[in-house]
Amino acid sequence: MHRFANPNRFLRLTARILPWCALATAAAFIAGLYLALGVSPPDYQQGESVRIMYVHVPAAWMALSVYSFMAAASAVALIWKHPLADFAAKAAAPIGAGFTLIALVTGALWGQPSWGTWWVWDARLTSVLVLFFLYLGYIALVNAFDDPIRGAKAGAVLALVGFVNIPIIKFSVDWWNTLHQPASITRIGAPAIHSSMLTPLVLMALAFAGYFVCVLILRVRNEIAGRKIRALRLVQAQG
Amino acid sequence: MSRFTLIVARDLRLALRRGADSTMVVTFFILIAVLFPLGVGPDTAILARISPGVIWVTALLASMLSLERLFQADFEDGSLDLLVLGSLPLEAVVLAKSLAHWLTTGMLLIVAAPVLALLLNMSAEGLIALVLAMLLGTPSLTLIGAVGAALTVGARRGGALLSLLVLPLYVPVLIFGVGAVDAAISGMAVRPHFLILGALLAGTLVLTPLAGAAALRQAVQ
Amino acid sequence: MSTFAGHGLECARSERIVFAGLDFAVESGAVLILTGPNGVGKSSLLRLMAGLLEPAAGRITWDGAPMADDPEAHGARLDYLGHLDGVKGLLTVAENLRFWTGLGGGRGAPDGAVKGALEATGLVRLADLPCRFLSAGQRRRLALARVIAGTRPLWLLDEPTSGLDHDAVGAFENAVGRHCRSRQGMAVIATHTALSLEGARTLELSPYAEKAREQAAEAAR
Numbered sequence: 099m100h101r102f103a104n105p106n107r108f109l110r111l112t113a114r115i116l117p118w119c120a121l122a123t124a125a126a127f128i129a130g131l132y133l134a135l136g137v138s139p140p141d142y143q144q145g146e147s148v149r150i151m152y153v154h155v156p157a158a159w160m161a162l163s164v165y166s167f168m169a170a171a172s173a174v175a176l177i178w179k180h181p182l183a184d185f186a187a188k189a190a191a192p193i194g195a196g197f198t199l200i201a202l203v204t205g206a207l208w209g210q211p212s213w214g215t216w217w218v219w220d221a222r223l224t225s226v227l228v229l230f231f232l233y234l235g236y237i238a239l240v241n242a243f244d245d246p247i248r249g250a251k252a253g254a255v256l257a258l259v260g261f262v263n264i265p266i267i268k269f270s271v272d273w274w275n276t277l278h279q280p281a282s283i284t285r286i287g288a289p290a291i292h293s294s295m296l297t298p299l300v301l302m303a304l305a306f307a308g309y310f311v312c313v314l315i316l317r318v319r320n321e322i323a324g325r326k327i328r329a330l331r332l333v334q335a336q337g
Numbered sequence: 338m339s340r341f342t343l344i345v346a347r348d349l350r351l352a353l354r355r356g357a358d359s360t361m362v363v364t365f366f367i368l369i370a371v372l373f374p375l376g377v378g379p380d381t382a383i384l385a386r387i388s389p390g391v392i393w394v395t396a397l398l399a400s401m402l403s404l405e406r407l408f409q410a411d412f413e414d415g416s417l418d419l420l421v422l423g424s425l426p427l428e429a430v431v432l433a434k435s436l437a438h439w440l441t442t443g444m445l446l447i448v449a450a451p452v453l454a455l456l457l458n459m460s461a462e463g464l465i466a467l468v469l470a471m472l473l474g475t476p477s478l479t480l481i482g483a484v485g486a487a488l489t490v491g492a493r494r495g496g497a498l499l500s501l502l503v504l505p506l507y508v509p510v511l512i513f514g515v516g517a518v519d520a521a522i523s524g525m526a527v528r529p530h531f532l533i534l535g536a537l538l539a540g541t542l543v544l545t546p547l548a549g550a551a552a553l554r555q556a557v558q
Numbered sequence: 559m560s561t562f563a564g565h566g567l568e569c570a571r572s573e574r575i576v577f578a579g580l581d582f583a584v585e586s587g588a589v590l591i592l593t594g595p596n597g598v599g600k601s602s603l604l605r606l607m608a609g610l611l612e613p614a615a616g617r618i619t620w621d622g623a624p625m626a627d628d629p630e631a632h633g634a635r636l637d638y639l640g641h642l643d644g645v646k647g648l649l650t651v652a653e654n655l656r657f658w659t660g661l662g663g664g665r666g667a668p669d670g671a672v673k674g675a676l677e678a679t680g681l682v683r684l685a686d687l688p689c690r691f692l693s694a695g696q697r698r699r700l701a702l703a704r705v706i707a708g709t710r711p712l713w714l715l716d717e718p719t720s721g722l723d724h725d726a727v728g729a730f731e732n733a734v735g736r737h738c739r740s741r742q743g744m745a746v747i748a749t750h751t752a753l754s755l756e757g758a759r760t761l762e763l764s765p766y767a768e769k770a771r772e773q774a775a776e777a778a779r
Contacts (some may be wrong), residue, residue, distance in 0.1 A: 235501045239492070243493070245573075259506070266540075329777070332574050421610065
């Protein structure tokens with residue numbers, strides 16, 4: 099059982115971190131939502147629907163960050179064969195897919211009042227859609243093998259391949275977009291966001307990141323427990 | 338014969354003797370493209386407008402058809418163990434097998450593409466650009482597909498899984514492949530598209546054998 | 559004179575420790591027979607020796623140098639026969655054999671070696687027959703012919719005699735004898751059949767599997 103020496107330390111450490119992390123996440127959510135929905139002003143063009151951005155933008159950030167995290171964990175797993183890195187990449191994927199889905203859905207919800215249509219083949223939305231498929235492919239691959247270790251290893255290679263591809267896909271979708279849609283649609287201007295909007299945005303982003311860390315820790319702990327149970331069953335089966 | 342050509346020759350010989358696989362890929366390619374006029378309507382202007390996209394999307398799907406067996410067959414009969422142990426680096430094995438796969442599918446798609454271009458009323462400029470773009474683009478499809486095929490060796494439900502892994506990665510090739518043809522038809526500069534397709538091919542040529550070999554080493558464990 | 563040895567080997571297959579604390583050593587000219595009931599890890603040990611699997615603990619050395627330092631050099635000194643034959647049904651007996659020997663040898667094994675291997679396994683008459691017409695025993699003989707035709711010093715054979723008739727087993731024993739005596743090769747053979755091989759040592763794997771079980775039970779408590 100020497101291979102669980104590391105996970106045991108992880109379990110002890112996270113048991114101490116988790117409550118604080120959850121507390122910080124809850125605080126950031128409450129403060130962020132209060133500022134975003136109550137205090138921050140409506141946009142002079144978009145009106146109240148601009149508030150969707152406080153969910154949409156952090157979700158989109160997290161969608162990309164979680165995939166980067168998976169790629170980094172996969173690299174660690176492949177190079178140093180660290181067992182926890184495999185668990186972490188595998189555990190992060192469904193959370194990342196969830197963020198991506200939130201970004202897509204809120205994008206559509208925002209598009210209806212702003213553009214008059216649920217879905218626009220806008221470069222950013224399309225890239226996020228492809229990213230969503232990358233997540234789904236990863237999750238499907240990891241679960242496609244009878245041996246969970248083999249699944250995690252194949253997933254690690256795929257996560258790295260996907261990570262290399264993300265900028266290329268982004269670039270090609272941007273190119274495709276400029277060819278097909280002469281800039282008639284402009285989204286909220288990135289520059290010069292007033293601080294009354296920036297503060298809730300940052301708070302929401304922190305809340306999302308905190309949520310990710312909490313759920314990730316829970317899922318990795320869950321995965322470790324699952325492996326221990328399987329090890330026990332194997333001992334039983336061998337009598 | 339070098340060991341690289343030995344593998345290419347063996348896979349080509351197997352494909353020739355099997356025969357059905359390659360003809361099925363081409364038949365599938367033409368059949369799907371023929372469904373579009375039936376679905377969209379016979380208006381030649383509309384067909385000409387959508388023809389580059391239709392032909393490319395159909396080519397993506399057709400090139401996926403026989404990918405699943407690329408390494409799975411060798412895995413099932415024990416050849417993969419021996420290829421991993423062999424004195425030819427596994428990266429070169431992946432390249433050799435991809436080359437054989439491209440010669441028996443991608444090449445045939447390029448030969449069949451002009452027929453589809455005529456059926457869909459594409460202009461002559463478009464047709465030339467299409468063939469050139471496919472020459473640059475389909476090898477990338479095979480190489481990216483080979484990584485997917487290597488990753489799904491030994492997996493349950495290989496085929497559908499392979500499409501899910503590979504099709505999102507095909508997006509850049511699709512965009513610039515169609516872009517080249519569209520540019521040629523509308524009389525705009527074609528060169529940037531070809532350059533990017535070439536860059537994509539160069540990138541996949543370097544990176545996919547590494548990823549494919551890593552995946553295969555895991556598969557035999 | 560070379561020595562192939564393993565020290566404190568532990569093997570994990572998908573979360574299960576198969577065996578632990580295993581040592582072995584083979585010298586040039588020697589044969590090591592692996593025995594033990596099903597599931598005791600004979601095939602896994604052979605795959606460890608081939609470098610297809612990585613040991614969870616311990617190391618394997620060739621003349622004292624760890625195999626993990628130079629896996630390619632190790633691959634080039636062994637011929638591996640798994641329980642799958644690595645035979646393509648669409649290729650003839652001779653084509654299959656020539657492919658593997660060509661892939662193995664530096665410049666391709668001489669035709670004489672191929673012919674000799676076909677004679678040693680009694681496949682000369684079937685040389686031009688596509689392998690899909692072969693029986694299981696004949697396929698096994700072809701897989702053995704691949705090993706015999708090679709020139710590598712180390713043979714790793716997993717159940718080499720499964721499906722072989724009495725005469726073929728005799729021919730196999732002769733081939734192992736020639737390999738070890740006249741070519742100063744070495745062989746590790748996992749088998750349930752009693753083989754009459756001069757000076758062969760036996761390694762019973764059950765105690766090491768038992769050790770792994772004890773370790774797992776202890777860790778679970």
